[in-house]
Protein backbone atom coordinates (compact mmCIF):
# COMPACT_ATOMS: atom_id res chain seq x y z
CA UNK A 1 0.00 0.00 0.00
CA UNK A 2 2.49 2.54 1.08
CA UNK A 3 4.96 1.55 -1.67
CA UNK A 4 2.18 2.24 -4.17
CA UNK A 5 1.68 5.64 -2.58
CA UNK A 6 5.42 6.35 -2.93
CA UNK A 7 5.38 5.27 -6.56
CA UNK A 8 2.34 7.45 -7.21
CA UNK A 9 4.05 10.43 -5.60
CA UNK A 10 7.25 9.98 -7.65
CA UNK A 11 5.34 9.79 -10.94
CA UNK A 12 3.13 12.74 -10.04
CA UNK A 13 6.23 14.76 -9.19
CA UNK A 14 7.87 13.82 -12.48
CA UNK A 15 4.73 14.95 -14.31
CA UNK A 16 4.74 18.26 -12.43
CA UNK A 17 8.44 18.76 -13.09
CA UNK A 18 8.04 18.08 -16.82
CA UNK A 19 5.16 20.48 -16.99
CA UNK A 20 7.20 23.16 -15.23
CA UNK A 21 9.96 22.56 -17.74
CA UNK A 22 7.48 23.05 -20.58
CA UNK A 23 7.71 19.49 -21.92
CA UNK A 24 5.06 18.10 -24.20
CA UNK A 25 1.66 17.35 -22.76
CA UNK A 26 1.60 13.71 -23.87
CA UNK A 27 4.49 12.69 -21.66
CA UNK A 28 3.07 14.70 -18.77
CA UNK A 29 -0.32 13.04 -19.11
CA UNK A 30 1.19 9.59 -19.44
CA UNK A 31 3.10 10.06 -16.18
CA UNK A 32 0.00 11.37 -14.42
CA UNK A 33 -1.91 8.35 -15.58
CA UNK A 34 0.72 6.05 -14.05
CA UNK A 35 0.49 8.04 -10.81
CA UNK A 36 -3.28 7.58 -10.67
CA UNK A 37 -3.00 3.91 -11.57
CA UNK A 38 -0.44 3.36 -8.80
CA UNK A 39 -2.58 5.19 -6.29
CA UNK A 40 -5.65 3.08 -7.03
CA UNK A 41 -3.91 -0.25 -7.68
CA UNK A 42 -5.11 -3.07 -5.45
CA UNK A 43 -1.90 -5.07 -5.92
CA UNK A 44 1.49 -4.08 -4.52
CA UNK A 45 3.27 -2.73 -7.63
CA UNK A 46 6.75 -2.90 -6.10
CA UNK A 47 6.24 -6.57 -5.24
CA UNK A 48 4.95 -7.19 -8.75
CA UNK A 49 8.00 -5.41 -10.19
CA UNK A 50 10.25 -7.81 -8.35
CA UNK A 51 8.42 -10.98 -9.36
CA UNK A 52 6.47 -10.45 -12.56
CA UNK A 53 7.38 -7.49 -14.78
CA UNK A 54 5.23 -8.79 -17.64
CA UNK A 55 2.06 -8.48 -15.59
CA UNK A 56 3.17 -5.07 -14.37
CA UNK A 57 3.60 -3.84 -17.96
CA UNK A 58 0.21 -5.19 -18.93
CA UNK A 59 -1.66 -3.10 -16.35
CA UNK A 60 -3.62 -0.42 -18.19
CA UNK A 61 -1.81 2.90 -17.89
CA UNK A 62 1.62 1.39 -17.23
CA UNK A 63 3.86 0.89 -20.26
CA UNK A 64 7.31 -0.64 -20.62
CA UNK A 65 9.20 2.53 -19.70
CA UNK A 66 7.10 3.19 -16.58
CA UNK A 67 7.47 -0.45 -15.59
CA UNK A 68 11.26 -0.04 -15.87
CA UNK A 69 11.12 2.92 -13.49
CA UNK A 70 8.99 0.96 -11.02
CA UNK A 71 11.43 -1.96 -11.16
CA UNK A 72 14.29 0.44 -10.41
CA UNK A 73 12.35 1.82 -7.46
CA UNK A 74 11.41 -1.66 -6.20
CA UNK A 75 14.99 -2.89 -6.29
CA UNK A 76 16.97 0.23 -5.29
CA UNK A 77 14.46 2.49 -3.56
CA UNK A 78 15.29 5.22 -6.11
CA UNK A 79 14.14 6.46 -9.50
CA UNK A 80 17.04 8.19 -11.23
CA UNK A 81 14.90 10.00 -13.80
CA UNK A 82 12.93 11.55 -10.99
CA UNK A 83 16.10 12.84 -9.35
CA UNK A 84 17.45 14.13 -12.68
CA UNK A 85 14.24 15.97 -13.51
CA UNK A 86 14.02 17.64 -10.13
CA UNK A 87 17.66 18.68 -10.39
CA UNK A 88 16.74 20.79 -13.44
CA UNK A 89 14.45 22.97 -11.32
CA UNK A 90 15.26 25.52 -8.62
CA UNK A 91 15.33 23.57 -5.38
CA UNK A 92 12.19 24.99 -3.79
CA UNK A 93 10.03 25.32 -6.92
CA UNK A 94 8.14 22.05 -6.42
CA UNK A 95 7.22 23.32 -2.96
CA UNK A 96 5.28 26.18 -4.55
CA UNK A 97 2.89 23.56 -5.97
CA UNK A 98 1.78 22.81 -2.42
CA UNK A 99 -0.03 26.15 -2.26
CA UNK A 100 -3.72 25.21 -2.70
CA UNK A 101 -4.98 26.27 -6.11
CA UNK A 102 -1.54 26.63 -7.70
CA UNK A 103 -1.06 24.10 -10.48
CA UNK A 104 2.01 23.59 -12.69
CA UNK A 105 0.76 26.04 -15.33
CA UNK A 106 0.52 28.92 -12.90
CA UNK A 107 3.73 28.05 -11.11
CA UNK A 108 5.52 27.93 -14.46
CA UNK A 109 4.24 31.41 -15.22
CA UNK A 110 5.28 32.68 -11.79
CA UNK A 111 8.73 31.19 -12.32
CA UNK A 112 9.33 32.17 -15.96
CA UNK A 113 7.90 35.66 -15.81
CA UNK A 114 7.78 36.50 -12.11
CA UNK A 115 11.10 35.07 -10.91
CA UNK A 116 9.44 32.94 -8.22
CA UNK A 117 11.72 30.04 -7.29
CA UNK A 118 10.37 28.89 -3.92
CA UNK A 119 7.78 29.70 -1.25
CA UNK A 120 9.95 32.43 0.25
CA UNK A 121 10.33 34.35 -3.03
CA UNK A 122 6.63 33.86 -3.73
CA UNK A 123 5.77 35.40 -0.38
CA UNK A 124 8.20 38.31 -0.80
CA UNK A 125 6.96 39.09 -4.30
CA UNK A 126 3.32 38.93 -3.23
CA UNK A 127 4.09 41.41 -0.49
CA UNK A 128 6.12 43.80 -2.65
CA UNK A 129 3.56 43.81 -5.48
CA UNK A 130 6.15 42.50 -7.95
CA UNK A 131 3.67 40.02 -9.43
CA UNK A 132 1.07 42.63 -10.36
CA UNK A 133 0.70 42.98 -14.10
CA UNK A 134 1.74 39.44 -14.97
CA UNK A 135 -0.64 37.80 -17.44
CA UNK A 136 -3.66 36.10 -15.76
CA UNK A 137 -2.63 37.60 -12.39
CA UNK A 138 -5.44 39.98 -11.51
CA UNK A 139 -5.84 41.51 -8.06
CA UNK A 140 -8.36 38.84 -7.07
CA UNK A 141 -6.12 35.97 -8.18
CA UNK A 142 -3.16 37.41 -6.29
CA UNK A 143 -5.29 37.85 -3.19
CA UNK A 144 -6.37 34.20 -3.46
CA UNK A 145 -2.76 33.10 -3.70
CA UNK A 146 -1.91 35.21 -0.64
CA UNK A 147 -4.70 33.61 1.39
CA UNK A 148 -3.84 30.09 0.27
CA UNK A 149 -0.18 30.63 1.07
CA UNK A 150 -1.13 31.77 4.58
CA UNK A 151 -3.31 28.66 4.94
CA UNK A 152 -0.43 26.43 3.83
CA UNK A 153 1.86 28.05 6.38
CA UNK A 154 -0.50 27.33 9.28
CA UNK A 155 -1.10 23.77 8.09
CA UNK A 156 2.59 23.31 7.28
CA UNK A 157 4.69 20.30 7.92
CA UNK A 158 2.09 18.19 9.71
CA UNK A 159 1.39 14.78 8.22
CA UNK A 160 -2.10 13.36 7.88
CA UNK A 161 -3.06 10.57 10.24
CA UNK A 162 -3.84 8.34 7.26
CA UNK A 163 -0.31 8.76 5.88
CA UNK A 164 1.53 8.46 9.19
CA UNK A 165 -0.30 5.55 10.79
CA UNK A 166 0.58 2.83 8.24
CA UNK A 167 4.22 3.98 8.33
CA UNK A 168 4.28 3.89 12.13
CA UNK A 169 2.68 0.44 12.16
CA UNK A 170 5.34 -0.91 9.81
CA UNK A 171 8.11 0.64 11.95
CA UNK A 172 6.63 -0.82 15.13
CA UNK A 173 6.40 -4.27 13.54
CA UNK A 174 10.05 -4.05 12.44
CA UNK A 175 11.19 -2.93 15.91
CA UNK A 176 9.13 -5.61 17.65
CA UNK A 177 10.90 -8.26 15.56
CA UNK A 178 14.39 -7.19 16.73
CA UNK A 179 16.12 -9.42 19.30
CA UNK A 180 15.67 -8.32 22.90
CA UNK A 181 12.68 -6.06 22.21
CA UNK A 182 9.95 -6.87 24.73
CA UNK A 183 7.42 -4.21 23.70
CA UNK A 184 7.16 -1.75 20.83
CA UNK A 185 4.49 0.88 20.24
CA UNK A 186 3.84 4.29 18.81
CA UNK A 187 2.88 7.07 21.21
CA UNK A 188 2.36 10.83 20.87
CA UNK A 189 -0.39 12.51 18.88
CA UNK A 190 -0.49 9.51 16.55
CA UNK A 191 -1.65 7.21 19.35
CA UNK A 192 -4.18 9.83 20.37
CA UNK A 193 -5.51 9.71 16.81
CA UNK A 194 -5.08 13.39 15.96
CA UNK A 195 -5.98 14.23 12.36
CA UNK A 196 -2.47 15.52 11.71
CA UNK A 197 0.74 14.69 13.50
CA UNK A 198 3.98 16.64 13.88
CA UNK A 199 6.23 13.61 14.21
CA UNK A 200 5.99 9.90 15.00
CA UNK A 201 7.02 8.97 18.55
CA UNK A 202 8.10 5.36 18.94
CA UNK A 203 8.87 3.49 22.12
CA UNK A 204 10.53 0.14 22.77
CA UNK A 205 11.04 -1.78 26.00
CA UNK A 206 14.37 -3.59 26.11
CA UNK A 207 17.33 -4.20 28.39
CA UNK A 208 19.77 -3.90 25.44
CA UNK A 209 18.85 -0.65 23.68
CA UNK A 210 22.03 0.02 21.70
CA UNK A 211 21.58 -2.57 18.90
CA UNK A 212 17.95 -1.44 18.56
CA UNK A 213 19.05 2.18 18.06
CA UNK A 214 21.72 1.08 15.56
CA UNK A 215 19.21 -0.94 13.55
CA UNK A 216 16.71 1.92 13.60
CA UNK A 217 19.03 4.61 12.23
CA UNK A 218 20.38 2.33 9.49
CA UNK A 219 17.00 1.50 7.98
CA UNK A 220 16.89 1.97 4.18
CA UNK A 221 13.94 4.38 4.38
CA UNK A 222 15.92 6.82 6.55
CA UNK A 223 16.95 9.95 4.64
CA UNK A 224 18.77 11.67 7.48
CA UNK A 225 19.87 10.75 11.00
CA UNK A 226 19.10 13.71 13.27
CA UNK A 227 20.26 12.11 16.52
CA UNK A 228 21.75 8.74 17.41
CA UNK A 229 22.12 7.99 21.11
CA UNK A 230 22.09 4.89 23.29
CA UNK A 231 18.45 5.21 24.34
CA UNK A 232 17.19 8.03 22.10
CA UNK A 233 17.37 8.53 18.35
CA UNK A 234 15.66 10.66 15.79
CA UNK A 235 15.53 10.37 12.02
CA UNK A 236 13.91 11.93 9.00
CA UNK A 237 12.40 9.40 6.60
CA UNK A 238 12.49 9.77 2.83
CA UNK A 239 8.79 10.59 2.99
CA UNK A 240 9.79 13.68 5.01
CA UNK A 241 8.34 12.41 8.30
CA UNK A 242 10.39 12.79 11.46
CA UNK A 243 10.50 9.78 13.78
CA UNK A 244 11.70 9.81 17.39
CA UNK A 245 12.58 6.53 19.07
CA UNK A 246 13.16 5.98 22.78
CA UNK A 247 14.14 2.81 24.57
CA UNK A 248 13.06 2.20 28.16
CA UNK A 249 13.41 -0.55 30.77
CA UNK A 250 10.60 -3.09 30.50
CA UNK A 251 9.63 -2.44 34.15
CA UNK A 252 8.90 1.24 33.30
CA UNK A 253 7.02 0.54 30.06
CA UNK A 254 3.61 1.79 31.20
CA UNK A 255 4.98 4.99 32.68
CA UNK A 256 6.94 5.79 29.52
CA UNK A 257 4.03 4.97 27.22
CA UNK A 258 1.76 7.18 29.30
CA UNK A 259 4.25 10.05 29.35
CA UNK A 260 5.06 9.97 25.62
CA UNK A 261 1.46 9.55 24.56
CA UNK A 262 0.51 12.88 26.09
CA UNK A 263 -1.15 15.14 25.57
CA UNK A 264 1.05 17.47 27.54
CA UNK A 265 -2.11 18.85 29.20
CA UNK A 266 -3.23 15.36 30.16
CA UNK A 267 0.19 14.65 31.67
CA UNK A 268 -0.01 17.85 33.69
CA UNK A 269 -3.43 16.87 35.09
CA UNK A 270 -2.13 13.42 36.04
CA UNK A 271 0.95 14.86 37.75
CA UNK A 272 -1.22 17.31 39.71
CA UNK A 273 -3.47 14.49 40.80
CA UNK A 274 -0.42 12.51 41.92
CA UNK A 275 0.87 15.53 43.89
CA UNK A 276 -2.45 15.95 45.68
CA UNK A 277 -2.04 12.36 46.79
CA UNK A 278 1.57 12.86 47.94
CA UNK A 279 2.92 10.95 44.96
CA UNK A 280 5.21 11.82 42.05
CA UNK A 281 4.54 10.83 38.46
CA UNK A 282 7.21 10.92 35.76
CA UNK A 283 8.20 8.87 32.73
CA UNK A 284 9.79 6.23 35.02
CA UNK A 285 6.78 5.54 37.23
CA UNK A 286 4.42 6.68 39.93
CA UNK A 287 6.42 7.03 43.17
CA UNK A 288 5.63 7.90 46.78
CA UNK A 289 6.64 11.55 47.34
CA UNK A 290 9.22 11.59 50.11
CA UNK A 291 9.91 15.31 49.70
CA UNK A 292 13.49 14.77 48.43
CA UNK A 293 14.41 16.90 45.41
CA UNK A 294 16.38 14.22 43.48
CA UNK A 295 14.34 12.06 41.11
CA UNK A 296 13.08 8.95 42.94
CA UNK A 297 14.19 6.48 40.25
CA UNK A 298 17.79 7.64 40.74
CA UNK A 299 17.64 6.88 44.45
CA UNK A 300 16.31 3.34 44.03
CA UNK A 301 12.84 4.25 45.31
CA UNK A 302 10.40 1.49 44.40
CA UNK A 303 7.49 2.77 42.26
CA UNK A 304 3.86 2.33 43.30
CA UNK A 305 3.09 1.54 39.67
CA UNK A 306 5.13 1.66 36.44
CA UNK A 307 4.81 -1.46 34.27
CA UNK A 308 1.43 -0.74 32.66
CA UNK A 309 -0.74 2.30 32.03
CA UNK A 310 -3.68 0.54 33.66
CA UNK A 311 -1.73 0.08 36.90
CA UNK A 312 -0.79 3.76 37.03
CA UNK A 313 -4.33 5.03 36.40
CA UNK A 314 -5.59 2.52 38.97
CA UNK A 315 -3.10 3.70 41.57
CA UNK A 316 -4.42 7.22 40.94
CA UNK A 317 -8.00 5.93 41.44
CA UNK A 318 -8.86 6.50 37.81
CA UNK A 319 -10.15 4.17 35.12
CA UNK A 320 -7.76 3.73 32.17
CA UNK A 321 -8.44 6.59 29.76
CA UNK A 322 -8.31 5.76 26.03
CA UNK A 323 -5.59 7.80 24.26
CA UNK A 324 -8.16 9.49 21.98
CA UNK A 325 -9.65 11.13 25.07
CA UNK A 326 -6.40 12.37 26.57
CA UNK A 327 -6.96 15.93 25.37
CA UNK A 328 -7.50 18.98 27.51
CA UNK A 329 -11.20 19.22 26.58
CA UNK A 330 -11.87 16.01 28.52
CA UNK A 331 -9.99 16.75 31.72
CA UNK A 332 -9.61 13.42 33.55
CA UNK A 333 -13.22 12.40 32.91
CA UNK A 334 -13.71 8.67 32.42
CA UNK A 335 -14.56 7.44 28.91
CA UNK A 336 -18.27 6.93 28.21
CA UNK A 337 -19.29 3.30 28.69
CA UNK A 338 -19.97 2.50 25.05
CA UNK A 339 -17.35 4.63 23.29
CA UNK A 340 -17.60 3.66 19.64
CA UNK A 341 -15.26 0.95 18.27
CA UNK A 342 -14.62 -0.34 14.75
CA UNK A 343 -16.35 -3.62 15.58
CA UNK A 344 -19.56 -1.73 16.51
CA UNK A 345 -20.04 -0.54 12.92
CA UNK A 346 -22.66 -2.67 11.16
CA UNK A 347 -23.24 -0.81 7.92
CA UNK A 348 -21.76 1.55 5.33
CA UNK A 349 -24.12 4.31 4.25
CA UNK A 350 -22.11 6.25 1.62
CA UNK A 351 -20.27 4.72 -1.31
CA UNK A 352 -19.77 5.10 -5.05
CA UNK A 353 -19.74 2.75 -8.02
CA UNK A 354 -18.68 2.95 -11.67
CA UNK A 355 -22.04 4.64 -12.28
CA UNK A 356 -20.38 7.86 -11.08
CA UNK A 357 -16.72 8.10 -10.00
CA UNK A 358 -16.20 4.78 -8.17
CA UNK A 359 -14.04 1.92 -9.43
CA UNK A 360 -16.31 -1.00 -8.60
CA UNK A 361 -19.56 -2.32 -9.96
CA UNK A 362 -22.66 -2.21 -7.78
CA UNK A 363 -22.52 -5.94 -7.25
CA UNK A 364 -18.87 -5.99 -6.32
CA UNK A 365 -19.19 -3.29 -3.67
CA UNK A 366 -22.31 -4.90 -2.17
CA UNK A 367 -20.39 -8.20 -2.07
CA UNK A 368 -17.49 -6.55 -0.27
CA UNK A 369 -19.80 -5.03 2.36
CA UNK A 370 -21.29 -8.46 2.92
CA UNK A 371 -17.85 -10.10 3.23
CA UNK A 372 -17.01 -7.52 5.86
CA UNK A 373 -20.01 -8.61 7.87
CA UNK A 374 -22.19 -5.55 7.27
CA UNK A 375 -25.98 -5.92 7.37
CA UNK A 376 -26.56 -3.06 4.93
CA UNK A 377 -24.87 -0.91 2.32
CA UNK A 378 -26.25 2.27 0.79
CA UNK A 379 -25.12 2.96 -2.77
CA UNK A 380 -24.88 6.72 -3.11
CA UNK A 381 -23.48 7.81 -6.44
CA UNK A 382 -23.07 11.48 -7.28
CA UNK A 383 -25.91 13.69 -8.48
CA UNK A 384 -26.21 15.47 -11.81
CA UNK A 385 -24.34 18.71 -11.00
CA UNK A 386 -21.16 16.82 -10.10
CA UNK A 387 -20.23 16.58 -13.76
CA UNK A 388 -16.54 16.00 -13.04
CA UNK A 389 -17.59 12.95 -11.01
CA UNK A 390 -19.93 11.70 -13.77
CA UNK A 391 -23.00 12.55 -11.69
CA UNK A 392 -26.27 10.84 -12.66
CA UNK A 393 -29.07 12.54 -14.59
CA UNK A 394 -32.57 11.92 -13.22
CA UNK A 395 -33.17 9.22 -15.83
CA UNK A 396 -29.88 7.48 -15.09
CA UNK A 397 -30.55 7.72 -11.35
CA UNK A 398 -33.88 5.92 -11.56
CA UNK A 399 -32.38 3.17 -13.76
CA UNK A 400 -29.45 2.93 -11.35
CA UNK A 401 -31.79 2.56 -8.36
CA UNK A 402 -33.43 -0.42 -10.08
CA UNK A 403 -30.02 -1.92 -10.78
CA UNK A 404 -29.00 -1.49 -7.13
CA UNK A 405 -32.11 -3.24 -5.85
CA UNK A 406 -31.66 -6.07 -8.35
CA UNK A 407 -27.99 -6.48 -7.46
CA UNK A 408 -28.91 -6.52 -3.77
CA UNK A 409 -31.29 -9.41 -4.42
CA UNK A 410 -28.67 -11.31 -6.42
CA UNK A 411 -26.02 -10.95 -3.71
CA UNK A 412 -28.52 -11.70 -0.93
CA UNK A 413 -28.02 -11.70 2.81
CA UNK A 414 -27.46 -7.94 2.99
CA UNK A 415 -29.73 -4.93 2.59
CA UNK A 416 -28.74 -2.81 -0.40
CA UNK A 417 -30.24 0.67 -0.29
CA UNK A 418 -30.67 2.57 -3.53
CA UNK A 419 -29.53 6.05 -2.66
CA UNK A 420 -27.78 9.17 -3.80
CA UNK A 421 -25.12 11.52 -2.58
CA UNK A 422 -27.01 14.55 -3.72
CA UNK A 423 -25.17 17.86 -4.04
CA UNK A 424 -26.29 20.65 -1.74
CA UNK A 425 -26.09 23.52 -4.20
CA UNK A 426 -24.66 26.86 -3.06
CA UNK A 427 -28.12 28.28 -2.28
CA UNK A 428 -29.21 25.21 -0.29
CA UNK A 429 -31.34 23.64 -3.01
CA UNK A 430 -30.71 19.96 -3.59
CA UNK A 431 -29.56 18.74 -6.97
CA UNK A 432 -32.70 16.60 -7.60
CA UNK A 433 -36.32 17.63 -7.07
CA UNK A 434 -38.21 16.12 -4.13
CA UNK A 435 -40.28 13.77 -6.27
CA UNK A 436 -37.08 12.16 -7.55
CA UNK A 437 -35.58 11.90 -4.04
CA UNK A 438 -38.84 10.29 -2.91
CA UNK A 439 -38.09 7.35 -5.23
CA UNK A 440 -34.91 6.53 -3.32
CA UNK A 441 -34.31 4.44 -0.20
CA UNK A 442 -31.60 6.69 1.15
CA UNK A 443 -30.31 10.23 0.69
CA UNK A 444 -26.98 11.67 1.78
CA UNK A 445 -26.74 15.39 0.99
CA UNK A 446 -23.26 16.92 0.72
CA UNK A 447 -21.63 20.22 -0.18
CA UNK A 448 -19.04 19.90 -2.99
CA UNK A 449 -18.76 23.34 -4.56
CA UNK A 450 -18.85 27.00 -3.42
CA UNK A 451 -16.91 26.03 -0.31
CA UNK A 452 -15.62 29.57 0.20
CA UNK A 453 -19.03 31.17 0.63
CA UNK A 454 -19.73 33.39 3.61
CA UNK A 455 -20.55 31.90 6.98
CA UNK A 456 -24.15 33.19 6.70
CA UNK A 457 -24.64 31.62 3.28
CA UNK A 458 -23.09 28.35 4.47
CA UNK A 459 -25.42 28.25 7.47
CA UNK A 460 -28.53 28.83 5.32
CA UNK A 461 -27.27 26.23 2.86
CA UNK A 462 -26.88 23.48 5.46
CA UNK A 463 -30.11 24.40 7.25
CA UNK A 464 -32.00 24.12 3.96
CA UNK A 465 -30.58 20.65 3.33
CA UNK A 466 -31.43 19.53 6.86
CA UNK A 467 -34.98 20.78 6.37
CA UNK A 468 -35.51 18.55 3.34
CA UNK A 469 -37.59 15.59 4.53
CA UNK A 470 -35.79 13.07 2.29
CA UNK A 471 -32.32 13.78 3.64
CA UNK A 472 -31.05 11.38 6.33
CA UNK A 473 -27.37 12.34 6.49
CA UNK A 474 -25.36 15.47 5.74
CA UNK A 475 -22.18 14.11 4.10
CA UNK A 476 -18.79 15.66 4.92
CA UNK A 477 -20.60 18.74 6.27
CA UNK A 478 -17.75 21.26 5.92
CA UNK A 479 -16.17 20.00 2.70
CA UNK A 480 -12.74 20.73 4.10
CA UNK A 481 -9.58 18.94 2.91
CA UNK A 482 -6.95 18.62 5.63
CA UNK A 483 -3.93 20.65 4.56
CA UNK A 484 -5.82 21.58 1.39
CA UNK A 485 -8.78 23.86 2.02
CA UNK A 486 -10.62 25.04 5.11
CA UNK A 487 -14.14 24.31 3.83
CA UNK A 488 -17.43 25.84 4.99
CA UNK A 489 -17.53 27.72 8.26
CA UNK A 490 -21.22 27.95 9.12
CA UNK A 491 -22.69 28.78 12.51
CA UNK A 492 -22.21 25.22 13.71
CA UNK A 493 -24.43 25.64 16.77
CA UNK A 494 -27.34 26.57 14.50
CA UNK A 495 -26.59 23.62 12.22
CA UNK A 496 -26.34 21.21 15.17
CA UNK A 497 -29.57 22.47 16.73
CA UNK A 498 -31.46 21.96 13.47
CA UNK A 499 -29.95 18.53 12.76
CA UNK A 500 -30.69 17.39 16.27
CA UNK A 501 -34.32 18.52 16.05
CA UNK A 502 -34.87 16.98 12.60
CA UNK A 503 -33.04 13.75 13.56
CA UNK A 504 -30.79 14.18 10.52
CA UNK A 505 -27.40 12.55 11.12
CA UNK A 506 -24.14 14.38 10.49
CA UNK A 507 -21.40 12.39 8.82
CA UNK A 508 -17.90 11.68 9.96
CA UNK A 509 -16.38 11.01 6.57
CA UNK A 510 -13.57 8.56 7.30
CA UNK A 511 -11.33 9.49 4.37
CA UNK A 512 -8.09 10.63 6.03
CA UNK A 513 -7.95 13.75 3.88
CA UNK A 514 -11.44 14.71 5.05
CA UNK A 515 -12.23 13.50 8.61
CA UNK A 516 -15.27 15.71 8.32
CA UNK A 517 -16.89 16.44 10.80
CA UNK A 518 -13.67 16.88 12.69
CA UNK A 519 -13.23 15.73 16.30
CA UNK A 520 -14.09 18.99 18.13
CA UNK A 521 -17.21 19.43 16.00
CA UNK A 522 -18.28 15.85 16.71
CA UNK A 523 -17.97 16.67 20.40
CA UNK A 524 -20.04 19.83 20.00
CA UNK A 525 -22.64 18.09 17.80
CA UNK A 526 -23.11 15.35 20.40
CA UNK A 527 -23.50 17.95 23.12
CA UNK A 528 -26.34 19.42 21.02
CA UNK A 529 -27.98 15.97 20.81
CA UNK A 530 -27.06 15.13 17.20
CA UNK A 531 -26.86 11.72 15.56
CA UNK A 532 -23.64 10.79 13.78
CA UNK A 533 -23.00 8.53 10.79
CA UNK A 534 -19.47 7.23 10.11
CA UNK A 535 -18.85 6.34 6.47
CA UNK A 536 -15.83 5.54 4.33
CA UNK A 537 -17.30 7.09 1.17
CA UNK A 538 -15.81 4.03 -0.55
CA UNK A 539 -14.83 4.34 -4.21
CA UNK A 540 -12.82 1.07 -4.16
CA UNK A 541 -12.94 -2.13 -2.13
CA UNK A 542 -9.92 -1.38 0.06
CA UNK A 543 -11.46 2.00 0.97
CA UNK A 544 -13.50 0.08 3.55
CA UNK A 545 -10.22 -0.18 5.49
CA UNK A 546 -10.41 3.58 6.12
CA UNK A 547 -13.23 3.04 8.59
CA UNK A 548 -10.82 3.08 11.52
CA UNK A 549 -9.91 6.72 10.84
CA UNK A 550 -13.55 7.74 11.06
CA UNK A 551 -14.02 5.71 14.23
CA UNK A 552 -10.93 7.27 15.79
CA UNK A 553 -12.31 10.73 15.01
CA UNK A 554 -15.61 9.69 16.58
CA UNK A 555 -13.83 8.43 19.69
CA UNK A 556 -11.97 11.74 19.97
CA UNK A 557 -15.39 13.40 19.99
CA UNK A 558 -16.66 10.95 22.68
CA UNK A 559 -19.05 9.28 20.24
CA UNK A 560 -20.95 6.36 21.73
CA UNK A 561 -22.69 3.46 20.06
CA UNK A 562 -26.08 4.97 20.96
CA UNK A 563 -25.46 8.09 18.88
CA UNK A 564 -24.01 6.38 15.82
CA UNK A 565 -26.65 5.22 13.32
CA UNK A 566 -24.17 2.79 11.72
CA UNK A 567 -23.96 0.92 15.03
CA UNK A 568 -27.66 0.62 15.83
CA UNK A 569 -29.50 -2.70 15.76
CA UNK A 570 -31.15 -3.10 12.35
CA UNK A 571 -34.72 -2.53 13.58
CA UNK A 572 -33.82 0.74 15.21
CA UNK A 573 -31.96 1.88 12.12
CA UNK A 574 -34.90 0.97 9.87
CA UNK A 575 -37.39 2.77 12.09
CA UNK A 576 -35.24 5.89 11.91
CA UNK A 577 -34.51 5.59 8.17
CA UNK A 578 -38.19 5.40 7.27
CA UNK A 579 -39.41 7.95 9.79
CA UNK A 580 -39.49 11.00 7.51
CA UNK A 581 -40.32 12.07 4.03
CA UNK A 582 -42.70 9.33 3.01
Ligand code: DGT
Nearest residue numbers: 188189190197198199201259260261262263264267
Ligand atom coordinates in the same frame (compact mmCIF):
# COMPACT_ATOMS: atom_id res chain seq x y z
P1 DGT B 1 2.85 16.41 17.60
O1 DGT B 1 4.03 15.53 17.40
O2 DGT B 1 3.13 17.84 17.45
O3 DGT B 1 1.71 16.01 16.72
O4 DGT B 1 2.31 16.22 19.10
P2 DGT B 1 2.75 15.20 20.22
O5 DGT B 1 1.69 15.24 21.24
O6 DGT B 1 3.09 13.88 19.63
O7 DGT B 1 4.02 15.89 20.85
P3 DGT B 1 5.57 15.54 20.84
O8 DGT B 1 5.96 14.69 19.69
O9 DGT B 1 6.28 16.83 21.00
O10 DGT B 1 5.75 14.74 22.21
C1 DGT B 1 5.20 13.47 22.41
C2 DGT B 1 4.61 13.36 23.78
O11 DGT B 1 5.65 13.44 24.77
C3 DGT B 1 3.67 14.48 24.15
O12 DGT B 1 2.35 14.24 23.72
C4 DGT B 1 3.77 14.49 25.64
C5 DGT B 1 5.20 14.12 25.90
N1 DGT B 1 6.01 15.31 26.12
C6 DGT B 1 6.93 15.82 25.30
N2 DGT B 1 7.50 16.90 25.82
C7 DGT B 1 6.90 17.12 26.98
C8 DGT B 1 7.03 18.11 28.01
O13 DGT B 1 7.84 19.03 27.91
N3 DGT B 1 6.23 17.99 29.09
C9 DGT B 1 5.32 16.98 29.20
N4 DGT B 1 4.55 16.90 30.27
N5 DGT B 1 5.17 16.05 28.27
C10 DGT B 1 5.95 16.11 27.19
Ligand code: CA
Nearest residue numbers: 188189199201
Ligand atom coordinates in the same frame (compact mmCIF):
# COMPACT_ATOMS: atom_id res chain seq x y z
CA1 CA C 1 4.71 13.47 18.04
Ligand code: CA
Nearest residue numbers: 199200201244
Ligand atom coordinates in the same frame (compact mmCIF):
# COMPACT_ATOMS: atom_id res chain seq x y z
CA1 CA D 1 8.29 13.86 19.15
Ligand code: ZN
Nearest residue numbers: 421446475476
Ligand atom coordinates in the same frame (compact mmCIF):
# COMPACT_ATOMS: atom_id res chain seq x y z
ZN1 ZN E 1 -18.94 13.72 -1.45
